[in-house]
Amino acid sequence: MTATAAPPEATAPAEPPVHKASLKKRLVPYWLLLPGIVWLLVFFVLPMVYQASTSVQTGSLEEGFEVTWHFQTYWDALTEYFPQFLRSLLYAGTATALCLLLGYPLAYLIAFKAGRWRNLLLVLVIAPFFTSFLIRTLAWKTILADGGPVVGALDAVGFLDVTSWLGMTEGDRVLATPLAVVCGLTYNFLPFMILPLYTSLERIDTRLHEAAGDLYATPATVFRKVTFPLSMPGVVSGTLLTFIPASGDYVNAELLGSTDTRMIGNVIQSQYLRILDYPTAAALSFILMAIVLIMVTIYIRRAGTEDLV
Amino acid sequence: MRWLRRNLVVIAGLTTLAYLILPNVVVTVFSFNNPTGRFNYAWQEFSLDAWKDPCGVADLCGSLALSLQIALWATIGATVLGTAIAFALVRYRFRARGAVNSLIFLPMAMPEIVMAASLLALFLNMGIQLGFWTILIAHVMFCLSFVVAAVKARVLSMDPRLEEAARDLYAGPVQTFLRVTLPIAAPGIAAGALLSFALSFDDFIITNFNSGNTVTFPMFVWGSAQRGTPVQINVIGTAMFAIAVLVVLAGQWAGNRRKKAQPQ
Numbered sequence: 001m002t003a004t005a006a007p008p009e010a011t012a013p014a015e016p017p018v019h020k021a022s023l024k025k026r027l028v029p030y031w032l033l034l035p036g037i038v039w040l041l042v043f044f045v046l047p048m049v050y051q052a053s054t055s056v057q058t059g060s061l062e063e064g065f066e067v068t069w070h071f072q073t074y075w076d077a078l079t080e081y082f083p084q085f086l087r088s089l090l091y092a093g094t095a096t097a098l099c100l101l102l103g104y105p106l107a108y109l110i111a112f113k114a115g116r117w118r119n120l121l122l123v124l125v126i127a128p129f130f131t132s133f134l135i136r137t138l139a140w141k142t143i144l145a146d147g148g149p150v151v152g153a154l155d156a157v158g159f160l161d162v163t164s165w166l167g168m169t170e171g172d173r174v175l176a177t178p179l180a181v182v183c184g185l186t187y188n189f190l191p192f193m194i195l196p197l198y199t200s201l202e203r204i205d206t207r208l209h210e211a212a213g214d215l216y217a218t219p220a221t222v223f224r225k226v227t228f229p230l231s232m233p234g235v236v237s238g239t240l241l242t243f244i245p246a247s248g249d250y251v252n253a254e255l256l257g258s259t260d261t262r263m264i265g266n267v268i269q270s271q272y273l274r275i276l277d278y279p280t281a282a283a284l285s286f287i288l289m290a291i292v293l294i295m296v297t298i299y300i301r302r303a304g305t306e307d308l309v
Numbered sequence: 310m311r312w313l314r315r316n317l318v319v320i321a322g323l324t325t326l327a328y329l330i331l332p333n334v335v336v337t338v339f340s341f342n343n344p345t346g347r348f349n350y351a352w353q354e355f356s357l358d359a360w361k362d363p364c365g366v367a368d369l370c371g372s373l374a375l376s377l378q379i380a381l382w383a384t385i386g387a388t389v390l391g392t393a394i395a396f397a398l399v400r401y402r403f404r405a406r407g408a409v410n411s412l413i414f415l416p417m418a419m420p421e422i423v424m425a426a427s428l429l430a431l432f433l434n435m436g437i438q439l440g441f442w443t444i445l446i447a448h449v450m451f452c453l454s455f456v457v458a459a460v461k462a463r464v465l466s467m468d469p470r471l472e473e474a475a476r477d478l479y480a481g482p483v484q485t486f487l488r489v490t491l492p493i494a495a496p497g498i499a500a501g502a503l504l505s506f507a508l509s510f511d512d513f514i515i516t517n518f519n520s521g522n523t524v525t526f527p528m529f530v531w532g533s534a535q536r537g538t539p540v541q542i543n544v545i546g547t548a549m550f551a552i553a554v555l556v557v558l559a560g561q562w563a564g565n566r567r568k569k570a571q572p573q
Binding site: 028029039044048051107119123124127134135194240245272278292 | 317318319321323324325328329330331332333335336339389390391394396397400401403409412413415416418419420421422423424426427428429430431433434446447449450453457507511513514517518526527530531534538542543545546547549550552553554557558561
């Protein structure tokens with residue numbers, strides 16, 4: 001960027017012979033890839049292989065584990081922890097839907113209506129990333145505290161009656177209920193929804209809105225027929241970026257929930273780090289991975305879009 | 310009523326923004342609290358004590374320094390490796406390009422806990438001591454994909470004719486790269502690096518699995534959620550938020566100035 005003087009031409013290497021250069025040139029991409037790809041192969045692919053082998057081992061921590069091709073572990077793990085799997089998908093799905101519902105207006109506001117406030121609003125969406133998310137999740141404990149103003153207000157407008165009827169809260173408390181966990185998940189992954197939505201909305205040519213208006217489309221029709229379809233890439237990558245991490249999360253369920261709101265992440269974490277039943281833990285995390293990958297594949301096919309991220 | 314309908318999007322958007330910012334407000338307010346018990350969950354009285362002595366809690370600033378150190382090295386590692394991959398993917402046609410693309414995409418399309426657990430399986434099986442190095446290895450691994458995505462996006466939108474022009478003007482390959490390619494790709498590389506730093510600094514799940522007894526800042530906060538949260542945690546949370554806002558605003562200000570300096 002700076003306009004410093006160019007180094008003298010003499011330092012540039014002499015042009016190598018053509019045939020040598022072409023071979024060298026063909027190898028360049030491989031040299032560029034090598035270190036990063038080796039890193040991923042050793043610390044991403046190889047660990048998966050190790051985990052696969054762990055999942056078919058039997059034994060105990062004292063006597064050591066041995067590969068016995070005991071696939072029964074998968075079935076046992078799935079049947080024993082079926083409620084937690086179901087709950088994880090349910091919570092993650094609800095949180096993703098809420099993120100879309102809450103995130104869309106904000107992304108729309110920033111993309112089309114913010115004007116000179118656009119940069120400030122974007123900063124306010126991104127900046128919480130830099131405050132530890134654990135600290136912010138702990139703050140929800142204060143916000144949702146029993147008898148606090150937020151819970152009081154929700155109770156006063158009858159919101160808690162509805163959520164109690166849905167089985168998401170109990171009586172007049174929110175903390176340690178499914179609602180608190182879903183609220184935390186929604187909060188934590190909301191920026192991952194807003195940013196892709198914003199990116200895809202910002203690309204839309206606003207003249208399309210004007211054209212639709214000129215053709216007597218009501219604002220609702222413009223949104224339904226023009227804006228929303230054009231923002232689909234953002235909707236798809238936003239829902240994926242929200243759903244995938246939310247389905248494996250255990251922090252929100254641990255900090256804001258109770259033993260009745262345990263998600264599959266909590267089970268995997270305690271199996272690996274407390275109970276030390278490595279085969280079950282490995283099987284559980286493979287089942288989670290399979291469920292997520294299958295759901296994501298079906299979803300991407302359905303949404304009919306291939307460009308992600 | 311009509312006013313309400315016309316401004317529905319603005320009201321809904323600002324409500325979401327309030328939802329996003331509310332915890333930060335609470336963290337900031339409670340950094341001035343003087344709690345009576347071990348937990349800083351209920352407001353007692355105004356106090357500046359925690360701000361005067363942010364390191365007054367044992368291990369807090371040590372864990373913070375460790376997290377900053379890990380984030381710095383992880384950022385450097387992931388940025389160098391990721392930028393090289395991004396350039397290879399955008400600028401060259403070679404065999405296995407599709408496979409490489411999928412390999413880069415997979416870590417982002419997988420619940421973090423699956424990666425965390427599999428790395429632990431590797432380290433346990435190989436008998437590697439958990440600690441600083443295992444955390445760093447894991448962080449470079451998961452930051453890598455995000456750097457590749459950020460740099461790729463920038464390099465893809467770059468006009469290859471600029472480099473051709475440089476070569477036509479007798480710039481060597483090294484010179485072309487250093488004086489044309491790299492400066493144009495810099496915003497993408499910077500975005501990737503910034504993202505890596507934030508992701509690594511804030512990572513909990515992967516660190517929780519692979520840190521052994523080493524305590525990073527998120528691990529410290531996690532532990533304190535059970536033992537009792539000192540007010541100093543709120544001070545550090547508030548300071549990080551303020552610094553992030555300043556850094557991002559400064560970055561945008563610099564970007565705007567540059568744009569004004571070279572009108573298209």
